[in-house]
Each structure stands twice: as structure tokens, then as C-alpha cells.
Amino acid sequence: MKRAIGVFLIAQALLTYLTINTMYTPSTSTIVDRNTGVTTVSYSYPWVYWLSFIGLGIVLILGTYLVFAKVCFFYLPIKNIMVTKIL
Numbered sequence: 811m812k813r814a815i816g817v818f819l820i821a822q823a824l825l826t827y828l829t830i831n832t833m834y835t836p837s838t839s840t841i842v843d844r845n846t847g848v849t850t851v852s853y854s855y856p857w858v859y860w861l862s863f864i865g866l867g868i869v870l871i872l873g874t875y876l877v878f879a880k881v882c883f884f885y886l887p888i889k890n891i892m893v894t895k896i897l
Contacts, residue, residue, distance in 0.1 A: 812876045812877075812879065813876065813877050815873075815876055816872075816873045816874065816875070816876030816877035816878075817873070817877060818873070819869050819870070819872060819873030819876065820870060820873035820874065820877065822869065822873075823866045823867075823869040823870040823873060824870075826862075826866055827863070827866050830859065830862055830863075830866075834855060834856070834859050836853035836854060836855050837853070837854050837855075838851055838852070838853055838854075839851070839852050839854075
């Protein structure tokens, strides 16, 4: 079940990234230096654009963890205590 949720989160993060990347177009400002003729173009994105990518990165890491994490049960040799360890 964890693996299925992890695969879903990874697919959701990647598809949302592609959607956001095609929706937002950066605002450009062009500066021309009249002495040298050098043109400088700067691109700026809204803060929501970067904030969404931080959230998608967290979801992608969580999904990757859920896909590759395994839960192992083993018994300690002293008093047969069951311990759960996440590898």
C-alpha cells in the first residue's frame, strides 16, 4: 500500500510540475546599453511559482521514500522483544 501511494505521489508531482511549467510564462525586461550595444534580458517568475516547486519537491521526496522504504520486523535475542526498523 505504501508503494502504491508513493508511485501516485511521484506521478502527481511530475505531472503537476509539467502543468505549472507550461502555464507560467516569465515576465521579461530587456535592457539595452546604448554605448556597447549589449542587450540584457532578465526573466522573473512570481513567488507562487517557486513556492509550488518547493512543495512539489517535498512531495517527490516523500513519494520516493514511500516507494523504496521497507519495514523489517525482527526479534532481539534478549527477552524476544519485537522491534520495527525502517531500512
